Structure formats: C-alpha cells, structure tokens
Amino acid sequence: MKNIKPKLIDLFKGGYCTPQIARIASTLKEPSSTIHYNIKKLENEGAIKAYKAVFDYEKINEGFCVYVLVNISPEYYNTPIAEELSKLEEVESAATIAGEWDIILKIRTKNQNEYYDILKKHLLPKGVTKTLTLTTLKDIKTNYVFL
C-alpha cells in the first residue's frame, strides 16, 4: 500500500487543481473558448491565487479548530511574527488586526492536545505576550464552502 492519501491532502491544501472549463461553459451557456479566454485573463491579472480543495476536516483528522487572538510585545512590532506563525502547516488563516489584539489565527489540529503543543511551542515563545483561544463548537462555513 502506497499511502497516497496524505500526500494528496498536502497537495490539495494549496493547489494542484484547475478550472472545469467545459462545465463552466455549459453552466453559463457560453463557448468553452470564451470561458478559457476569460479565465486566463483573470489568472494573468493575478486575481486568482490558487485552485485547491476544501475538506471535511473531521475526516482528515483535523477536527479540532480554534481561532486564536495574539498580542505582541511592542519591541517585536517591526518583526514578521505573523508571517512566521503563518508558516505553521496547522495555521489555516492568519492576519494582523487593529484594536486590542494584534494577530488573529485560525488553527486546525486533530484534537486539543495537539493544539496545546502548538500553543506551547510556537505561540508562547517569541514576542507573544498574551493569547486568547476561541474554540470552535461547530464549523459552519469555511472559505465560502459549507461544511
């Protein structure tokens, strides 16, 4: 057995998909060469970053989902902490925000324990002064896809 499933999941998280031109053409009742032309234009404008898969995260062992609010110590304001945290594969989304908190992360793991490991290892060292974890009870919609 080649255990291809985890490799597919890895690839599909960030890309390795492509538009279904024929299906779009038939849905919009336009020639496929017209659809092709318009998609290439969108891609060349840089409007499309990736074609990728969205999962049922329970079924790929990432059923535990949290949002984490993070505060950064002032002397780290000019360092790319958010960018560093974004590189963790468990981080689905990351953004810097205005107000009481500095960064918001969305993190998916198998369970609480794995999240706690990440919290200890990656969210407490560096310039992080404070965190607030919002634990997801029910994931309803992610990236415009209903779960």
Place this chain on the structure above:
Amino acid sequence: MKNIKPKLIDLFKGGYCTPQIARIASTLKEPSSTIHYNIKKLENEGAIKAYKAVFDYEKINEGFCVYVLVNISPEYYNTPIAEELSKLEEVESAATIAGEWDIILKIRTKNQNEYYDILKKHLLPKGVTKTLTLTTLKDIKTNYVFL
C-alpha cells in the same frame, strides 16, 4: 462584452474546479490511474467538500476584511442564527464558539461602508445582542494559501 468575470468569480468561490491528476501523478511519481483511484476514494468518503479558487481579494473588489465576534440573546440559542448569517455571500467563514462570544464570522466586502451596511442590516436585527469587529490590517494567509 459579456461580463463573464463576475460569473466566473461566483462559480469559483464554491467549486467548478477539479484535480490535476496528470500533474499530481508526475509530482508523486505514480501512475495517473493510481492517483485517479485514490482521489475518487477521498471524494467518495466525503473527505473532499469542493475544489475551488482562492483569490487576491483586493483584485476582485473585496479588499476589506473583518472578523466579527457575535453574541446571541439567550432566547435565540435554539435557533439557527449562525446558519442564517452564513448564507450571506460576503461571509467567508462562520462558526459557533465556546466562551464569552457565541459566533465568529469572517466577512469580506469592498470597503468599510459596505461592511457597515451588512452590520446594520444583518448583524443587528435578529437575536444579536452585541458584536465586536476586528478589522484586518494585513491578510497573510487564507485557507492555507498565502496572499
């Protein structure tokens, strides 16, 4: 001019894409029929919800992004408010959460004004008692894709 671009964006937000079996096969150095078999298996298990596009949201006029924490009045706890809010096309993600707040939403609009319209129209009526808007300064990663 047929104005196909917005229609493509609509379709791509939720699907109308498909795996690149040949490219995956060559990346993983496996026969494409093997890759095909394993992908179909993932799909049949329900592990994959959709194949879709991720955008440069500035370039599709959705450059304003917020996270909103929402509180629900107790008499609405048994109603599907989160599900209702999820149906708004501007809502990228929605989840019910544990703790001080009941729901977290991620919303993309063209600008502050359009977000304010949604806040007034959809987030204040119904059973919503309180909201806290966290405005994104810099979107770093969304759905595992770097922006």
Place this chain on the structure above:
DNA sequence: TTGTCTAACTGAACAAAATTCAAATATCCA
C-alpha cells in the same frame, strides 16, 4: 457619424488529460 485601434469573442483543429476497465498485486482477517 466615421474611422481606427484594441480588446473580447468564437469555431474548428489539435493536443493533452481524465476516465474506464480488466488483470495483477497486495492486504486483511477468520
């Protein structure tokens, strides 16, 4: 309005990729 330039659209030929399927191999478990 007319003419000119550029962008958008399209059909048809072609190239590439997905899908199917039957046979071979591996895995599971009683």
Place this chain on the structure above:
DNA sequence: TGGATATTTGAATTTTGTTCAGTTAGACAA
C-alpha cells in the same frame, strides 16, 4: 493458510483543454 476485499496498473477510450486565425464589439478621437 485461504478466501474475500482493497489497491495498483497499463492500455484503450472518451472527454476536456488549448491554440489560433478570423470575427465582432467597444472605446475614443477627429
């Protein structure tokens, strides 16, 4: 060990994507 089930694979087939030259539509200045 044996028999049922799941996975892998190459080759044939079907479907889809891509290219490109010709056409149409839109923008804009005279």
